Amino acid sequence: MxxxxxxxxxxxxxxxxxxxxxxxxxxxxxxxxxxxxxxxxxxxxxxxxxxxxxxxxxxxxxxxxxxxxxxxxxxxxxxxxxxxxxxxxxxxxxxxxxxxxxxxxxxxxxxxxxxxxxxxxxxxxxxxxxxxxxxxxxxxxxxxxxxxxxxDQLSYNQLVLINIIQSKIAGFMKIAEMSEVKITDDKIGLYYNLIELQTKGVILDIHNEGDLAITGDRTVDFKGCALTRLGERIYKVLSLNEIPLEDIERTMRIIT
Known part of the structure; x- marks a missing residue:
């Protein structure tokens, strides 16, 4: 066989x-x-x-x-x-x-x-x-x-974000020591990418009843950010661990 x-x-x-x-x-x-x-x-x-x-x-x-x-x-x-x-x-x-x-x-x-x-x-x-x-x-x-x-509904930048959240390399980039990440004009695209990932059921905040912790002044708490079961399957089936390091670092510079 x-x-x-x-x-x-x-x-x-x-x-x-x-x-x-x-x-x-x-x-x-x-x-x-x-x-x-x-x-x-x-x-x-x-x-x-x-x-x-x-x-x-x-x-x-x-x-x-x-x-x-x-x-x-x-x-x-x-x-x-x-x-x-x-x-x-x-x-x-x-x-x-x-x-x-x-x-x-x-x-x-x-x-x-x-x-x-x-x-x-x-x-x-x-x-x-x-x-x-x-x-x-x-x-x-x-x-x-x-x-x-x-x-085809997820952008490449969103795939990079899924990698960052799942692999928790943010800790290596010192984001794990931060309680908040300010979303300024240059970070607005990242902010909306996160919102869309949440809306599609790909990510959640484990400390905020599933909703991404975003305050009125557009502050995102990355500490509790995690993939849903769907997000984990996307990460595995698309082999998002193979995202090039330079693309991860580029996104991390925006986050930090």
Whole structure:
């Protein structure tokens, strides 16, 4: 069973790019060598024919093609690394066809669509992580769909804030010793990002009955700020621990 799933998975991503006219073999060849590129480019499969049939009937801009190309390449490399390191793909029916389509088909199509429309291209790796992690994690398909739908509603800066709150690196940046953070003009964007995260049920204040502790003069208490269960799932499924340090430091400078 594991061998069958592995073979299916290794067919999965290359065919997506072929059907979309992106040419996965070409850009993998550039990145990793002609031999590997040629091998992947020649792979034939049926799964992605169902996933991408609708997409190929649309006219994609060069940027949209580039985003889809990136997701194909990024996901392929990450999945291969995890398989080669001994990680096991899920065996709960995720890849099995129901009415000629599998949950894997649905999720991957959703990821492609979100990636195509992602004008904040820094979000692309994390959108790709959603599919990669869904392949190896037992997270329910309902949770995956919920996070996928939220992925284009959350800005990249909000993803950075989720990382900061979950990993509690604010303590390292000395914010743990502060009881308040003043929100001045240069911090107004961060303030509204926090409000939106709270409204969407991603963060809460454990010391203020769940509501983010914000006073009338727009003072935010970060000490009790935490992720909800939804926020924790977003952090895990999108692998937000991989947010670049420079982006975290940039946000921390605004906070402090």
């Amino acid at each position: 594991k061998s069958k799933l592995r073979n299916l998975l290794l067919r999965f991503l290359p065919d997506t790019a072929q059907i979309l006219g992106v040419g996965l073999g070409g850009y993998i060849g550039v990145a990793t060598g002609e031999a590997m590129g040629a091998a992947l480019g020649g792979v034939s499969g049926e799964v992605i024919g169902r996933v991408s049939k609708d997409l190929i009937e649309r006219i994609l801009s060069e940027k949209e093609k580039g985003r889809i190309e990136f997701i194909g390449y990024y996901s392929e490399i990450k999945i291969r690394k995890l398989l080669d390191s001994g990680s096991s793909v899920r065996e709960d029916g995720f890849f099995e066809n129901i009415d000629e389509i599998s949950f894997a088909d649905e999720i991957f199509e959703g990821v492609l669509i979100k990636a195509k429309n992602a004008y904040e291209e820094k979000k692309l790796p994390f959108i790709g992580n959603l599919f990669v992690n869904s392949v190896f994690s037992s997270i329910s398909t309902d949770d995956i769909h919920q996070i996928l739908n939220l992925s």
